Amino acid sequence: MAYAIGLNSGSSFDGVDAVLIELEEGADGLPTPPRYVDGLSIDWPADIQRQVLAVFANELSVFELTRLNYVVGAVFAHAAKQLMEKHGLAPDDVDVIGYDGQTVYQEPPEHHLMATVPADALPWEKWTTGGYACGLQLGEPGVVAVHTDVPVVTQYRPVDHALGGTGAPLMQFLDFIAFRHEGRPIGTLNIGGISNIQVADADRSRMKAFDCGPGNVMIDHAMRRFFGREYDADGAVAASGIVDQAMLAELLEHPFFARDIPRCAWRLDFGAEYAETMIDRYAHLGPEDVVATLTQFSASAIAKSFVDNVPADYGIDTLITSGGGVRNATMLRLIEQTLPGGIRIVVSDEVGLPAPYKEAIKFATLAFATKRSIGDNIPAASGAHRFGVLGKLVLPPRAARLT
Numbered sequence: 001m002a003y004a005i006g007l008n009s010g011s012s013f014d015g016v017d018a019v020l021i022e023l024e025e026g027a028d029g030l031p032t033p034p035r036y037v038d039g040l041s042i043d044w045p046a047d048i049q050r051q052v053l054a055v056f057a058n059e060l061s062v063f064e065l066t067r068l069n070y071v072v073g074a075v076f077a078h079a080a081k082q083l084m085e086k087h088g089l090a091p092d093d094v095d096v097i098g099y100d101g102q103t104v105y106q107e108p109p110e111h112h113l114m115a116t117v118p119a120d121a122l123p124w125e126k127w128t129t130g131g132y133a134c135g136l137q138l139g140e141p142g143v144v145a146v147h148t149d150v151p152v153v154t155q156y157r158p159v160d161h162a163l164g165g166t167g168a169p170l171m172q173f174l175d176f177i178a179f180r181h182e183g184r185p186i187g188t189l190n191i192g193g194i195s196n197i198q199v200a201d202a203d204r205s206r207m208k209a210f211d212c213g214p215g216n217v218m219i220d221h222a223m224r225r226f227f228g229r230e231y232d233a234d235g236a237v238a239a240s241g242i243v244d245q246a247m248l249a250e251l252l253e254h255p256f257f258a259r260d261i262p263r264c265a266w267r268l269d270f271g272a273e274y275a276e277t278m279i280d281r282y283a284h285l286g287p288e289d290v291v292a293t294l295t296q297f298s299a300s301a302i303a304k305s306f307v308d309n310v311p312a313d314y315g316i317d318t319l320i321t322s323g324g325g326v327r328n329a330t331m332l333r334l335i336e337q338t339l340p341g342g343i344r345i346v347v348s349d350e351v352g353l354p355a356p357y358k359e360a361i362k363f364a365t366l367a368f369a370t371k372r373s374i375g376d377n378i379p380a381a382s383g384a385h386r387f388g389v390l391g392k393l394v395l396p397p398r399a400a401r402l403t
Helices: 048-055 062-085 141-148 159-161 171-178 216-226 233-240 245-251 274-282 287-309 329-338 355-371
Strands: 002-008 016-023 036-044 094-098 100-107 134-139 152-154 187-191 194-200 208-214 318-322 344-347 393-394
Touching: 002 062, 002 329, 002 355, 016 062, 016 355, 036 062, 036 355, 048 062, 062 134, 062 141, 094 141, 094 355, 100 216, 134 159, 141 152, 141 393, 152 355, 171 187, 171 194, 171 233, 194 287, 208 287, 208 393, 216 233, 216 274, 216 287, 233 287, 233 329, 245 274, 245 287, 287 329, 318 355, 329 344
Parallel strands: 002 094, 094 152, 187 318, 318 344
Antiparallel strands: 002 016, 016 036, 100 134, 152 393, 187 194, 194 208
């Protein structure tokens, strides 16, 4: 068994999670289901957090962005080093560190344009006129490799983008590894800033993965605006409000829901600007009612996406749920009420994947696979043309030879 470390800071941007897992190559050559060992979380330093938020709003120069990329890498490195020190791990005790970086920009693929790219197109035309996806993650891997002296794999999305895929979500490989021996399709739901659903299957050609819409991102924005709090603890504020049906109906008309899967969402779809616009349009509503409506919106978006995109003959009767949204009991209750009858919500802790850390576990698992050249995208789920090896491998100083 090998130790791997995974790091994550997602679209909610509420801190960096670090996990330690154990896994090895199985008899089929694929990683074994990971065994969670421990995890910790650190807050973003306030001054760095302000700069990253400025990037979300496109307010930093390229010069400032360049330095910030190294600074963010150092924050990720610090989280990994803390976990190593907690367990007394030397660099050569850790097989690999995996993280994606802090996504600060993401464009989904435009499938109708991709279909028009001729076979003899110049390579860059895929992005200049062809609608291929792109994105940007901060967190320089060289900084992490030097600070920890451990091999690092990061930035998983670009290879899938270049293969014609969405590059997001990325949970499907972990779900395939964790549930491929179940003998039936398994449904999972992750509720971060954005929510996504995966269907794992031993036959990867039957798998699905797609963003549903907002998870916590709009709720968190409303909580900061009205209550000066980062999130709605246990959904208490939402539970005290009344859902406004007119606002909910308009929210569900968002053009995101007309996109075919595979599809991905980002803060530009459901971030601060859109949240502010909708809150101002319904300024007559009380704060509790706004939060209640936004919480129902997230639940309805998840249920709508499930019904629209998961065939009934897959027989999914449970969604194994992870992410920060599991702390919102009101949201979980609304999701279960809004889904077709009989579909249950089960928190991923029950299957050995702690819900707050599952995204970090996926990056550690991906890194372990990438280091061994294991195909770790799922073309059927992302829309990629073929399998690939995701991420960029950076070796640590101790790997240097002939010095």
